Amino acid sequence: VSFDFLARLQQGPVLGDGGCIFELERRGYVQAGPFTPEVVLEHPEAVLQLHREFAHNGAEVIQALTFYGSRDKLGRDPAEVNRAAVRLAREAAPSLGVAGGLSPTPTFRHGDRSEVLQLMRQHLEAQLEEGVDLLIGETFLWLEEACLALQAMHIADLPRVVTMNIGPQGSRDGFSPDECARRLEAEGAHVIGVNCSYDPQTSLTTTLLMKTGCYLACQPIGYLHECGGPFESWAEFPLELESRQLSRRALGNFARQAELHGVRFIGGCCGVAPYHVRSMAEALGRKPASSAKSADLRLHMIPEVRERSAAEKLSAAAP
Amino acid sequence: VSFDFLARLQQGPVLGDGGCIFELERRGYVQAGPFTPEVVLEHPEAVLQLHREFAHNGAEVIQALTFYGSRDKLGRDPAEVNRAAVRLAREAAPSLGVAGGLSPTPTFRHGDRSEVLQLMRQHLEAQLEEGVDLLIGETFLWLEEACLALQAMHIADLPRVVTMNIGPQGSRDGFSPDECARRLEAEGAHVIGVNCSYDPQTSLTTTLLMKTGCYLACQPIGYLHECGGPFESWAEFPLELESRQLSRRALGNFARQAELHGVRFIGGCCGVAPYHVRSMAEALGRKPASSAKSADLRLHMIPEVRERSAAEKLSAAAP
Amino acid sequence: VSFDFLARLQQGPVLGDGGCIFELERRGYVQAGPFTPEVVLEHPEAVLQLHREFAHNGAEVIQALTFYGSRDKLGRDPAEVNRAAVRLAREAAPSLGVAGGLSPTPTFRHGDRSEVLQLMRQHLEAQLEEGVDLLIGETFLWLEEACLALQAMHIADLPRVVTMNIGPQGSRDGFSPDECARRLEAEGAHVIGVNCSYDPQTSLTTTLLMKTGCYLACQPIGYLHECGGPFESWAEFPLELESRQLSRRALGNFARQAELHGVRFIGGCCGVAPYHVRSMAEALGRKPASSAKSADLRLHMIPEVRERSAAEKLSAAAP
């Protein structure tokens, strides 16, 4: 492979991208509610541009937009969607890692396990035809479903990342973060952690409760609610999350802390936009292409803004 | 002309787009501070995609990204930048209105008036070569500079919009909103109003203080600060505005109120993104292309979200 | 009378107090929902202290806690409650103005007009026995109910203030702010305006829509919601309003603007606490007793806070 994900992880933190589904909803191409990825066929240029933005701002791994791309969630044959998703990710980022993957299936709540496994394999097949560098199974509320995903992911010989959609209380089927981690490690994951639904600090806490020999991953949402809980439970979900939106500084702080605590696959989920990724990249000491456009308020048109900027520099320099 | 702006205004509210400069800063292509438009040459695909998103979400007029495109602000010959800007707007929206225009010049604060006028004419010339449907002079703090812009805009026979960057207190050179309006009307503007720096409600108040025979325009920022004032004076400006970000509902409410009070050119400035434009369009009773992706939480994967959605509908239906 | 309210109004703005009911709910003595004033009997020391705080922070008029003190809302004979309420206000502020008054009655929505009038007279009688300096009829959604209140208030020869609980759209019975004002003036009010439910800027806008020979009053809530509307319609009402709470600076800005636009009876309603009143007093150029405790961050224990304070002063001093 051109992009050796495991070798990169060994060297230090790898930066992922942000949340494509939510960002494309805001751009008018994804429906809130189902949150499915038909946009890869309907408006490929929008997906391509967003992938490019994440790459431009420092993401090293681009996730193909295959989320909720299983037949039972899509309501159609997923092959075309999943192939297009991988091609767009590759086109946007030829020299970066391209991740394919799996996500929750509606069937899990009422079907039998072999049916779920079959849906997951089918979900992966088209992706594998186009060629990906790693697989990410993500956003699982049930440990059991995550294990099925891991099982399905064994059809390829690729690095396997699995992230649960859980807080410190653990999974819906009653497993603590640490129990989840040990089970996922035993089932053959290379990278283990959490993604979605919880703010950066809560997500980091949950991740650090996982004692594992695997690499750790942490990909929180870009929102914070004072009352905590997963964001699906907030009154603002999903269309009035603005007042809960985290700033670039908050995400930068998160990335620095995650690195400090040894997390190796750092990134964002819903609500994490290109500028947050750049802030995470810079917090990790990097200079993505977009850093060429770093803010310089001394060049602002309004004199008061230039002067405020100077006074803040003075203040920051105070011992 | 293919797009007859004045005829459209006569029929009812015309919806503009949002803020390109701020959105492209968040995507990593514009530098905060100078806020100049070199991106049209450096990353035309990013500009093209953003214009498309505004069109997809209901904008009827796309502003070419010529903001701060005068020679003294750009620090280079503006012709290439301004030509590219207009071409991108036209490519993104062949059947919509494309606006060229003028913005404040650094020279105004220390140069003589004829020098400013010359810079403004030069700023316009390249735009006119490519062909635009209307001209917008915007974001003027001084009435005098706005009048110079109007004078420069007379080199073309196109509809002239002028919007001041003022609150209810009026311009930096001491004119009330109403005095500004009367003077701009006398100088030959077709549309008069405000843009930038102030939240929707304050902007609407300022606009309604203008008693004029011209059409009214109102294009506020997508942010709100409890302490009021122009956003350049907030501690959060420009990189930590997230907690001040307005929701789509807030912008929809604004559009409805603006229509009710007779404003005819409604749109947004910094912080107004594609999803806000869609909300404004829908608040005006329209169905932009993106309305095909209207939220439907009954299709959400998590049962609790589906149920909450149902209870809210019930509540909304209560007499 | 010792406190000549009308003479004071003639001299310039008179500052009222903030919202007792909401503040006493936060202190544990009033029930959210009914919001009735039994606390004056159950915990008189708590009411006395709060009145003292408003006086200490610059209020010139203390409203006796007779809100919702009519028989049909209280569910008991109101005489004892209303007498105690007036006595506590007088005890807390012997040299200031003490206001008695009227508020909406549940009976209005289904009873006949003479019944409402009788309830209102009964509501006032006990207050008048204890002696008040002026009467405030407040928070009326219907113009007709406000007019009944005015009619009832004529049993005493005291200054009459009437404030509607309306936004720019006007009253529930379909009258614009200006129509309300003209009718209330005709019915004999001395001071006319709005109180409750709307943020300061919206309340001020509504007040300024009233063209009247009476003095103007404006007593908004201390909360702001980006989506506007009366606060009873917000999801956060009434127990999670914290993130909507306005700062002292915001209320100070409001008071200054209100004075500038000629409002003469300035104050606050729900969510306006003693520190907001002090900020309004100081914004009007006054030095209430509490100004002796004006913040001085140069005396802070932590060196970084002292230094930041110095840098901000420097920045504020920049031309």
Next chain:
Amino acid sequence: VSFDFLARLQQGPVLGDGGCIFELERRGYVQAGPFTPEVVLEHPEAVLQLHREFAHNGAEVIQALTFYGSRDKLGRDPAEVNRAAVRLAREAAPSLGVAGGLSPTPTFRHGDRSEVLQLMRQHLEAQLEEGVDLLIGETFLWLEEACLALQAMHIADLPRVVTMNIGPQGSRDGFSPDECARRLEAEGAHVIGVNCSYDPQTSLTTTLLMKTGCYLACQPIGYLHECGGPFESWAEFPLELESRQLSRRALGNFARQAELHGVRFIGGCCGVAPYHVRSMAEALGRKPASSAKSADLRLHMIPEVRERSAAEKLSAAAP
């Protein structure tokens, strides 16, 4: 002693009060910056009432207002202040625990250790004359100063609580939370933990990093900033913290989590007001006196509020 603090701790969580200094600043009696307690002499009725409110809302321990009451911080003989402080706490809460205590001394940063120790003993003496049930040394940034406080506290035979003002990074003199805990335990503390400067979740994280045989205490501020850090570093500190204010629900969630993780002395610091204490009490399954005034929106005057309340109940009841 009438109030046996250690016996209570053994039975389960003990609930403390909130932040007197900040609340009295908002009421107009304490100066922001120095934050010293002269109010106990200048306005004893204000302190008495606030203590009563905390007791009324469920606090089991009332801290006498002796914070920053050492001679070097007060600038006067502290005896009178400290005696008055203890008397007021006892008067407000005769049957609850009354805590005396120590806080940081300016001398620590430049004086020698024996001087600090002498100041601290002097700070305690007057308190002990009036009689307290326990001692709380709080808000220490340096472990060394906390140890001096503990040493001073040995002049009485009373339960000793020491809480550091630290985040997960540890103390200013370079000790991790766990190192702080082990040292304080060795120096004879009965209860160890954190207070002030950090939001509930961060404070709880820091507390749980302390592995100790002592009881744990956690008394966070009532504010949350998305960017983290101690609140003294926020631009909003100390006069514009409103938009960072936590709701009662957030504090209730905190109390429940703290109990779950075994914290035994739960309470609040700056920004935690009486209504937050009531919410913590109720979250711990208790019914403080103020619970008699629990919200009931079915009794609201406006029909829409009553109906919304009903719809929310329905939604909450959904499986």
